Amino acid sequence: VSALQENARNGKGGVVSESRVRVRYAETDQMGVVYHANHFIWFEIGRVDLMRQLGFTYRDMERDHGCFIPVVDARCRYKAPAHYDDEIIVRTHLRNVRESMIHFGYELVRASDDQVLAEGETMHMILDAKMKASSLPPNIVKVFREAAGK
Amino acid sequence: VSALQENARNGKGGVVSESRVRVRYAETDQMGVVYHANHFIWFEIGRVDLMRQLGFTYRDMERDHGCFIPVVDARCRYKAPAHYDDEIIVRTHLRNVRESMIHFGYELVRASDDQVLAEGETMHMILDAKMKASSLPPNIVKVFREAAGK
Amino acid sequence: VSALQENARNGKGGVVSESRVRVRYAETDQMGVVYHANHFIWFEIGRVDLMRQLGFTYRDMERDHGCFIPVVDARCRYKAPAHYDDEIIVRTHLRNVRESMIHFGYELVRASDDQVLAEGETMHMILDAKMKASSLPPNIVKVFREAAGK
Amino acid sequence: VSALQENARNGKGGVVSESRVRVRYAETDQMGVVYHANHFIWFEIGRVDLMRQLGFTYRDMERDHGCFIPVVDARCRYKAPAHYDDEIIVRTHLRNVRESMIHFGYELVRASDDQVLAEGETMHMILDAKMKASSLPPNIVKVFREAAGK
Numbered sequence: 001v002s003a004l005q006e007n008a009r010n011g012k013g014g015v016v017s018e019s020r021v022r023v024r025y026a027e028t029d030q031m032g033v034v035y036h037a038n039h040f041i042w043f044e045i046g047r048v049d050l051m052r053q054l055g056f057t058y059r060d061m062e063r064d065h066g067c068f069i070p071v072v073d074a075r076c077r078y079k080a081p082a083h084y085d086d087e088i089i090v091r092t093h094l095r096n097v098r099e100s101m102i103h104f105g106y107e108l109v110r111a112s113d114d115q116v117l118a119e120g121e122t123m124h125m126i127l128d129a130k131m132k133a134s135s136l137p138p139n140i141v142k143v144f145r146e147a148a149g150k
Numbered sequence: 151v152s153a154l155q156e157n158a159r160n161g162k163g164g165v166v167s168e169s170r171v172r173v174r175y176a177e178t179d180q181m182g183v184v185y186h187a188n189h190f191i192w193f194e195i196g197r198v199d200l201m202r203q204l205g206f207t208y209r210d211m212e213r214d215h216g217c218f219i220p221v222v223d224a225r226c227r228y229k230a231p232a233h234y235d236d237e238i239i240v241r242t243h244l245r246n247v248r249e250s251m252i253h254f255g256y257e258l259v260r261a262s263d264d265q266v267l268a269e270g271e272t273m274h275m276i277l278d279a280k281m282k283a284s285s286l287p288p289n290i291v292k293v294f295r296e297a298a299g300k
Numbered sequence: 301v302s303a304l305q306e307n308a309r310n311g312k313g314g315v316v317s318e319s320r321v322r323v324r325y326a327e328t329d330q331m332g333v334v335y336h337a338n339h340f341i342w343f344e345i346g347r348v349d350l351m352r353q354l355g356f357t358y359r360d361m362e363r364d365h366g367c368f369i370p371v372v373d374a375r376c377r378y379k380a381p382a383h384y385d386d387e388i389i390v391r392t393h394l395r396n397v398r399e400s401m402i403h404f405g406y407e408l409v410r411a412s413d414d415q416v417l418a419e420g421e422t423m424h425m426i427l428d429a430k431m432k433a434s435s436l437p438p439n440i441v442k443v444f445r446e447a448a449g450k
Numbered sequence: 451v452s453a454l455q456e457n458a459r460n461g462k463g464g465v466v467s468e469s470r471v472r473v474r475y476a477e478t479d480q481m482g483v484v485y486h487a488n489h490f491i492w493f494e495i496g497r498v499d500l501m502r503q504l505g506f507t508y509r510d511m512e513r514d515h516g517c518f519i520p521v522v523d524a525r526c527r528y529k530a531p532a533h534y535d536d537e538i539i540v541r542t543h544l545r546n547v548r549e550s551m552i553h554f555g556y557e558l559v560r561a562s563d564d565q566v567l568a569e570g571e572t573m574h575m576i577l578d579a580k581m582k583a584s585s586l587p588p589n590i591v592k593v594f595r596e597a598a599g600k
Contacts, residue, residue: 025348026187026341028180030234030512031581035176036521040487041326048325048385059385062480071486075525084180085348085359131481175498176491180362181431186371190337191476198475198535209535212330221336225375235498235509281331326487328480330534335476384480 002091002107002116014149017050019090020111023082033081039118040074043106046092047122050104054143065137066129069102076120080110087111094148099135100126102144152241152257152266164299167200169240170261173232183231189268190224193256196242197272200254204293215287216279219252226270230260237261244298249285250276252294302391302407302416314449317350319390320411323382333381339418340374343406346392347422350404354443365437366429369402376420380410387411394448399435400426402444452541452557452566464599467500469540470561473532483531489568490524493556496542497572500554504593515587516579519552526570530560537561544598549585550576552594 021042029035048058061067082088089109096103101123108118128134136144171192179185198208211217232238239259246253251273258268278284286294321342329335348358361367382388389409396403401423408418428434436444471492479485498508511517532538539559546553551573558568578584586594 022345024341025179025344026185029175030178030180030182031518031520032180033520036524037176037487037490040490041324044325045322057385068481070481070483070531071528073525073527074486075523077523078521081520085357172495174491175494181368181370183370186374187337187340190340191474194475195472207535218331220331220333220381221378223375223377224336225373227373228371231370235507325479326485329475330478330480330482332480337476 002109002114014093015050015054015147016091016093017046017053019046019049019092021045021088021090023084023086023088025084028084031081033083036076036078039076039078039082039108039120040122042088042090042108043074043076043092043104043120043122046090046106047104049090050092050094050147054147056140056143061140067134067137068127068129068131069124070127071122072125073123074120075122076118078118080115080117082108082110082117088117089114094144095121096150097136097141097144097148099141100133102126102136152259152264164243165200165204165297166241166243167196167203169196169199169242171195171238171240173234173236173238175234178234181231183233186226186228189226189228189232189258189270190272192238192240192258193224193226193242193254193270193272196240196256197254199240200242200244200297204297206290206293211290217284217287218277218279218281219274220277221272222275223273224270225272226268228268230265230267232258232260232267238267239264244294245271246300247286247291247294247298249291250283252276252286302409302414314393315350315354315447316391316393317346317353319346319349319392321345321388321390323384323386323388325384328384331381333383336376336378339376339378339382339408339420340422342388342390342408343374343376343392343404343420343422346390346406347404349390350392350394350447354447356440356443361440367434367437368427368429368431369424370427371422372425373423374420375422376418378418380415380417382408382410382417388417389414394444395421396450397436397441397444397448399441400433402426402436452559452564464543465500465504465597466541466543467496467503469496469499469542471495471538471540473534473536473538475534478534481531483533486526486528489526489528489532489558489570490572492538492540492558493524493526493542493554493570493572496540496556497554499540500542500544500597504597506590506593511590517584517587518577518579518581519574520577521572522575523573524570525572526568528568530565530567532558532560532567538567539564544594545571546600547586547591547594547598549591550583552576552586 091107095105241257245255391407395405541557545555
């Protein structure tokens with residue numbers, strides 16, 4: 001049982017979204033497992049889905065509100081390899097939210113047996129349409145903070 | 151001996167640029183060879199280098215002149231697999247140039263033994279900064295046509 | 301209305317599978333649209349799903365039967381750009397099947413308005429576990445031929 | 451001036467390799483900068499080049515010695531965006547070497563002005579050809595430790 005699931009059972013922690021990706025052939029390498037850079041692409045799928053679940057479409061945040069959230073720090077700890085055609089669950093939660101910084105946490109688990117494959121986190125700053133440091137709109141900060149369980 | 155080399159020896163054909171890429175681990179798949187979509191990325195490296203050799207930096211064409219050349223047709227025929235850490239030579243030439251369309255041809259050969267790994271071609275239309283159909287500037291058409299040997 | 305849909309309505313043609321992919325941020329480029337090499341990765345998702353629909357898991361074909369189907373020819377014609385977060389339907393069908401060669405055809409359409417984004421095809425040879433030219437097992441040839449509507 | 455350069459000037463630290471990559475169009479995203487997962491692919495290019503400089507070809511380590519070094523932890527801190535067609539220098543060094551674990555550190559700097567774009571690190575375990583935990587051959591440990599300057 002993963003830490004995120006444990007928290008959920010105990011009523012701790014905030015919102016955790018779940019996304020599903022099926023491993024593509026292109027994502028494998030000659031070691032016969034998923035190449036490690038792809039996990040960061042799956043994390044991105046997870047955080048976009050978490051935002052969608054909270055009522056915000058990242059596409060619209062960029063396009064309509066000129067709000068960009070580039071990654072400033074990314075980390076992944078690999079526990080077990082992911083294989084071609086595996087179905088992977090990406091569990092995403094908000095670890096911390098400030099007006100100028102968002103911190104996401106992730107777990108990747110194999111759907112067939114809930115084996116944890118990797119854990120990770122990304123830190124994001126906020127940029128406006130001119131790519132200058134900016135802040136999240138107050139309504140988003142409010143929703144994200146509640147979702148973070150803090 | 152590849153067709154492009156044969157032409158070069160016989161004084162036929164136009165300018166052929168040569169780029170070198172070393173196969174990255176990320177580009178391999180679990181079959182132990184380079185995943186086939188990567189060849190199109192190498193073609194792009196080839197055509198940008200050919201343009202550079204002809205005096206045009208594609209980055210500047212986009213940034214300074216609002217001239218974009220998206221792919222409208224792409225094809226690759228695979229002759230032999232590329233392996234991790236192989237050095238690949240990308241030979242690129244212009245097959246045809248019109249004001250509103252550019253047609254590139256490519257050969258991928260393994261540097262160690264000049265084995266042809268793949269042949270391909272891409273067709274590009276011209277867009278302006280508003281992503282509307284446009285034409286190549288006359289000075290570029292002139293240089294590209296000469297390079298095409300036509 | 302796409303050609304594949306037209307055929308389906310008229311009772312022509314064979315089995316057409318439908319897969320859905322949502323455009324990832326990683327798949328876009330600085331032109332603001334999906335980079336053209338990614339379409340070939342989506343085609344692969346399509347043909348694996350078509351095989352699954354016909355009762356064959358490509359993962360098992362490789363792992364249990366030592367049957368590999370590398371691409372020997374791939375082509376894509378781009379009709380309209382795909383954008384970030386678009387939901388894309390990959391329609392895949394078998395164009396031709398021989399013991400030693402499989403020919404798939406593809407259509408990519410945007411789910412929101414059924415706009416055709418691209419059409420393509422891939423040709424595959426059959427290799428055994430030693431990466432030598434081989435043939436499809438007769439039971440697979442039979443099912444694939446029926447699915448090709450021929 | 452980067453930390454690695456500072457150390458080199460002061461005679462501290464171990465071997466630092468330098469690799470050069472030119473940013474590919476496929477590596478950019480719709481924010482107009484390099485998508486963050488690609489930095490981990492550049493790190494890989496760096497560590498393979500460092501090994502080559504120390505006399506070991508990773509390809510041969512895998513193929514001839516059945517020695518695989520999968521990533522178990524990867525981190526990148528992003529300082530400034532990388533842009534299309536930028537030439538990037540990947541500076542790689544060994545941070546720590548044990549028989550069962552290798553720790554690499556990286557700096558990505560823009561060649562035109564030596565601006566630090568990112569810093570990162572990866573931790574690797576050693577697997578044998580059966581993908582079981584293993585150890586580095588003693589001769590490699592020795593050379594890597596010397597290169598780590600420890």
